[in-house]
Amino acid sequence: MSCVEAASFAVISDLHLGRAGASTACAVPAHELVGFLRALLDSHALLVANGDIYDLERGTVPFAFARELITVRRDNAAVAAALDHPRVVSTVGNHDEHLARHGVARSLDVVTPAGVFRCEHGHRFNPWIKRNAAFTSAVTWASGRVSGRALKPLWAALRSGERALSGPNSVSRIEARALASIREDPRYVGIVIGHTHQAQLLHAHDRVLVNPGDCMHEPRYVSVNPSAGCIEFGVFREGALTPVAQHDL
Numbered sequence: 001m002s003c004v005e006a007a008s009f010a011v012i013s014d015l016h017l018g019r020a021g022a023s024t025a026c027a028v029p030a031h032e033l034v035g036f037l038r039a040l041l042d043s044h045a046l047l048v049a050n051g052d053i054y055d056l057e058r059g060t061v062p063f064a065f066a067r068e069l070i071t072v073r074r075d076n077a078a079v080a081a082a083l084d085h086p087r088v089v090s091t092v093g094n095h096d097e098h099l100a101r102h103g104v105a106r107s108l109d110v111v112t113p114a115g116v117f118r119c120e121h122g123h124r125f126n127p128w129i130k131r132n133a134a135f136t137s138a139v140t141w142a143s144g145r146v147s148g149r150a151l152k153p154l155w156a157a158l159r160s161g162e163r164a165l166s167g168p169n170s171v172s173r174i175e176a177r178a179l180a181s182i183r184e185d186p187r188y189v190g191i192v193i194g195h196t197h198q199a200q201l202l203h204a205h206d207r208v209l210v211n212p213g214d215c216m217h218e219p220r221y222v223s224v225n226p227s228a229g230c231i232e233f234g235v236f237r238e239g240a241l242t243p244v245a246q247h248d249l
Helices: 029-044 065-075 077-083 097-100 133-145 148-166 172-182
Strands: 002-005 010-011 047-050 088-091 107-112 113-120 186-192 200-203 209-211 220-225 230-237 239-246
Touching: 010 029, 029 047, 029 077, 029 230, 029 239, 047 113, 065 077, 065 097, 065 220, 077 088, 077 230, 088 107, 172 186, 172 200, 186 220, 209 220
Parallel strands: 002 107, 010 047, 047 088, 113 186, 186 209
Antiparallel strands: 010 220, 107 113, 200 209, 220 230, 230 239
8 A cells, every 4th residue: 555645636547548449448539638637737736547547458368467568558658658747646456457566556545634535446345256356357358359349249248247246236335345444444534446437426434435437438537625625526628627516525
């Protein structure tokens, strides 16, 4: 776990930067993502890239994460350079777990004047079937290989099987487990996750859970400002950060 201090901070998650032209990779143009990242850095002292920034499980060979990282960073060179900014702090997700070997933290504690916010991707709160990293990586790779038009029915069957094994309400259970993980520690006022691809704000037991949602089709972010007592959800549209909702902490 890493730790940083910040009066306020922004969080993004789930860009899923992949190979050029991959159907499962981020669909936002590179120039728009670079503008998005620069705008967040211009308006925040700290930007947390909260996991699954790179999609390293869709290469031509399963488990070849190191080789895939080189390919994906090459195919997304401008965005990768923007993410390498010293005020961007990353955590690993289930699709870029390999980054832990490069010193990327599994979680990050952001110490604010109002208390500590834990930032982590959220995949450790998965249903039991998805907690085996090797198994889920193999399934992800296989589903990616069959997601093309000709094999779309097989891909749909794999996704249906995954949902059936995960059980109903898997997203709400992930959120409940994430909140429970900080409930007993008085230092924490909140936890920021990604993983589910769904923007969310929940309050329980005097703690808050925040999820900015994914960035695969539209750049989305959350801005956490404990000093002002608010959390802002927003998107990047027409070259500018655009707030869409604001909530009290």
